[in-house]
Amino acid sequence: MLALIPVLLMAVQDPVSGISLELARTRRARIRHVGYELQFELDNSARETGGHVRLTFRLTDVSKPVVLDFSGTGLANVTINRMPASKEEVRRVHDHLVLDTKKLRPGRNIFEADFRSSIAPTGTPLTVYRDATDGKDYYYTLLVPSDAHGLFPCFDQPDLKAIFTLLLTIPAKWAAIGNTPPVGAPKAAHGDKRTWEFHGTEALPTYLFAFACGPFVAVEGPEVEFRIGGERKAATMRLWLRASKRAALDKDRLFAMHANSVRWYERYFGVSYPFSQLDFVLCPGFPYGGMEHAGAIFYRESALVFDHEPTSVELLRRSTLIYHEVAHQWFGNLVTMRWFDDLWLKEGFATHMGYSVLAELEPESAAWLRFHQRVKPAAYRIDTTAGTVPVYQSLGNLADAKSNYGAIVYNKAPAVLRELEHRIGKPAFRKGMQLFLEKHAFANADWQDLLAAFEKASGSDLSRWSARWILGPGMPQVALSWRSDDDGKVTSCGISQNAAGGGPTTPWPLRLDLLVGNKDGSTRSLSVTADEALTLVEGLTGSAAPDWILLNPKDIAYGQFLLDDVSAARLCDVLVADRMKEPLAEAVAFTALHDMVRETRLDPRSFVRVGFAMLSRERDPLTHSRVLSATLTAVQRWLSGADAQTWHGKIETLLRDQLLAGELKGFELQAFRALCRLARDKRTLTICHELRDGSGSVPGLQPGIQDRFLAAAALLAAGHPSASKAIESLGKGDVAKYRYQAAAAEASVAAKERYFAGFLDPKQPPEQWISGCLSFFHWPGQGELTLPYLERALERVEWVKANRRIFFMPAWIDEFINAHSSAKGLAVVDAFLAKRDDLSVDIRRKLLQSVDALRRAVAIKAKYR
Ligand SMILES: [Zn+2]
CATH class of the missing domain: 1.10.390.10 (Neutral Protease Domain 2)
Known part of the structure; x- marks a missing residue:
């Protein structure tokens, strides 16, 4: 027993794997003025890079070792303060280098080393893309959230900002790009190589350091x-x-x-x-x-860059x-978060500001309608589930930072910031940001710093707002109810708040607009503060009973806004008859009806009827896209049997007829892409066939090469005899990605088996190809064929998390789970969740987030047969 004690003591002092919050705090407390002089050398076809780092930093106390982070493949010629350091003096522990105190000194220290790190088409901090057409290699780094130490030794945490200088030795014909301009022309190095030197950067965190090189x-x-x-x-x-x-x-x-x-x-x-x-x-x-x-x-x-006339969706996305x-x-680069628990701070603001700029610079874009259609749905989808998390997410170790990315950070955060901007007013919101950026320029700050700036600028106490919207999870489910008497006058009206999807019921601070539709077709608006679990709306009492009432018609507030049953029925009629003239209010009403079905309070057939009517007349490309996708979700996932078949056929026919008649002017391509994934009817397949061959009868349709592959995939999925050969021979140049993706639509066990194995092979193509391929693998209508892969995909989720980039794991889980809407699929996921009580919290959360939509689909189908 005694003999073990020294070993245990040493183990306690050593850092754990990954960058823990404790390690980061300890370092931040004693390390200052960090600088990196980095040299890298690269060749064509390189699978490894060699480099040299000269790291300088000031140390306030030398009583303890200094821990650096490094997980590259090799380290040599290590010196500390110009003295060679032995392996005992610089120990490799997990993904760290532990620098013994012996050669450290108070004040300035210099650590130098040669290092090697690997390069691969996917998963490495330095990535290579091989262009299949010309055989040329393109290299670029991607170090977020904490992958810099996979490339070079560093303090890989956001609040040890550093000045970086970079030297790149590369083939003479290559270009090189860094964070700063190069210092003059590149200088001759050995052989056929040149060395590029870049100016020192401003103070940057490791995750923002970058370079790219190649032809x-x-x-x-x-x-x-x-x-x-x-x-x-x-x-x-x-x-x-x-x-x-x-x-x-x-x-x-x-x-x-x-x-x-x-x-x-x-x-x-x-x-x-x-x-x-x-x-x-x-x-x-x-x-x-x-x-x-x-x-x-x-x-x-x-x-x-597009090889076709870009669609409205593609232009908006750009x-x-x-x-x-x-x-x-x-937001992020000038002022950086202290730790990735505040990831939302940069992402939420970048998206919120991005839409604000869109509204100003492209006023025709209807920015806030797009925000409702394209940003909010993803947030609501997660935030109503048992797997949801707060906008601010505590994080113990950067190794798990990948899991903090998702719709809560990218979609909910900007939505609640929009609400805050309206709450405190645009001038105070702007002033708060100015104060924050001025005070923390080139340094780090957190939410409490920004909150203080907003409170100062607005003169209001925002602590409750922050506690509920930023620090607490979930969102309110807001419902309105009203009664009227025999004379047709409103006797009472109330707004209730519950936690959507269950959970704690402390109410959220909420300011709401109401749009009231009168029986004579006119409308009026009301504003209420609905901060309590139940708020009485006095403004309606005694007035004539309305036709319908819609909550949040300007889409300022964030939450799930349900309709009372009378309003739901009436708004179905209003939307079918195209009587809601304000596009944003119409979009909000459509979303509310969608939510009513998700909550099993409205028959999905009623919703599909509304969607179909809107598709018949809608000529705004982005609204058409949103309505089509929500309606198809309802048809494919919420209807069953003959209902599903009938509505599928009706929508396929409608879209095809509209295209052939030239009615979808300006968004033919977008509609055609949707039609490909619906193609069952011979007449639709004929269009796909013609288009794949470069001919075509659709007026105004100008497909790119990826669309011809999509058409071929539709033929392949439908079992068209020549489709497989066509995919082989289609297109010239750098089209390997499209070929790879399209062929996954083949409706055969052999093809699915081959692809599934490839998804989990680290030597396979770039993971962006694989993420884009999952929707071909799960081609609509192939649920029976792909169901056996659901359990296998779940079983490999830990490998996926460890080996793929930030957005891949949630997409993997969601695509495999929500390719299904059957009780059988749900049973597979539930059995997995029950069996695997050892799953890490973040993976379990992502599973709970994704299974929610499947669970709802099964419940809706069961209720409305
Ligand atoms: Zn971003």
């Missing part, structure tokens, strides 16, 4: 003012991409969107653009839409993506 080409944009070395200077904005994509580039528009939003944010925040350049790199195979690296935003190439990433240059 990228530059496109120069307008001059914009930047802050270089504390001064304002004009410099040229540059965009980097693969040469093969240059012809399709809408460069003027892209540069204008960046430049205009930079100017807008500068004015709005009262803080100039804080970094020394604004370049953007279009990365092929990039796993996210974009990543906001300071001064060098990396975008997914296919989010910004605008909001760009405005979101540019907002991060202030």
Whole structure:
């Protein structure tokens, strides 16, 4: 027993795996003025990079070892304060380097080492994309949330900001992009290589350090003012991409969107653009839409360049993506969260600000209608489940930070911020942000700092608001009820609040508008504060009984707003008859009806009738898209038997007829894409067949290559004899991704088996291909065929979490679970949840979030047979 004690003591002192909050706090308390001089060397076809790090930092106390983070493949020639350090003096413990106290000193310290780290097409901090057409390699880093230490030794936590200088030694023909401009031209290195040196950065957290290199080409944009070395200077904005994509580039528009939003944010925040350049790199195979690296935003190439006339959905996604990433240059990059528990702070603000800019710069976009249609639904879907979490999510270890990403942070946070902006007023909201950015520029801050700034600017106490909307989980289910007497006068009206999906019932602070539809067709509005579990609405008592009442018609508040049964029935008629003239109120009413079905309080057939009527007349592309997707969900998941068949046929016919008649002008492609996934009828398959071959009878339809693959996938799923061969031969150039995805739609056990194995193979294609492939693997109507993979997918969820990037694991869980709407599918998930009580909290939460929609589908089907 005694002999074991020293070993145990040592083990207690050693850091745990990953970056724990405790480790981060300890380091933050004694380490300051961090700087990294980093050198990397890369070759074409490299599967590993070699590099050198010179890390400097100031230490306030040397009584304890210093812990660095590193999980690369090799480390050599380590020195501490220029003295060689032995393996005992720099121990590798988990993904850390523990620096013994012997060679450390108070004040400035220098750690130097050579390191090696691996490069792969997927899953590594430095990623390679191999262009199948020309065999060229494109390299880019992606270090968020804490993957920098997979690449080089560092303090991988957001509140130890550092100055980075970078040297890149790469083949002479390559381009190189860093967070800052290069210092002059590259210098000759050994062999056929050149070394690029970049200016030192402003203070950045490790997750915002980035570089990209490879045969990228530059496109120069307008001059914009930047802050270089504390001064304002004009410099040229540059965009980097693969040469093969240059012809399709809408460069003027892209540069204008960046430049205009930079100017807008500068004015709005009262803080100039804080970094020394604004370049953007279009990365092929990039796993996210974009990543906001300071001064060098990396975008997914296919989010910004199109080989077809882009759809309204694609254009909106592009605008909001760009405005979101540019907002991060202030929110996230200039002022950074202290820890990833406040991840929402940067993401919520970037999305909220992104839509605010959209509303200002593209007034025709109906930004807040789009916000309701495209941002809020994903939040509501999670926030009504048992797996929901607060906007602020405590986090013990950055190894689990991936699980903090999701709709609560990206979709709920901006929605509650919009409510806060209305609550305290636009001037106070803006002033609060200005105070916050000024006070914490180039440093770190948390929600309490911003809350204090809002309270100061508005002169109001926001503690209850913060406790309920930011720090607490869930959302209110708000319901209205009213009674009238024999004379047709309202005798009472009340608004009740409960926690949607169960849970604690402390009411949320809530301000609400009501739109009241009178029997003569006119409307009137009322505003109420409904902070209590039950609030009486005095304003209606004694007035004539309304036809219907709609809560939250301007969509300012966040919550689930249910209808009373009379209003639900009447609003179905109003929407069918197109009598709601205000588009946002119509969208809110449509959502409320959708929620009524989800709560099994409205027959899904009534909802589908409304959706069908709206689709018959709707000519706004984005509203059409939202109505179509909600209506199809209802048909495919909530109706059964003959009802499902009939409505599927009616919608397929409607869409096809509208397309052929040229009625969907300007959004033919968007409608065609939806139609492909509905294709069962011979006449629809004929359209797919013609389109795949490059001919076609649909007026105005201009498909891209990915659409021809989609058409081929529809034929393949329908068992068309030539489809499989067609996919093999379709398209030239860099189309491997589309070919890979389309072939997954094949309705055979052999194909599903092959694909499923590939999804879990780390040597398979970029994970962005796989995430895009899951909806082909689960082609509509193939539920029976894919059901056996549900349990197998769940069993591999821990591997998926460990080996894939941030957004992959939740998408994996959701696609496999919600490809099904049957009791059989639900039984598989419930059995898994019951059997696996050892699942980590975050995985269990994601499962509970996703199974909710399946559970509701089964309940709706059971009630409305
Ligand atoms: Zn973001």
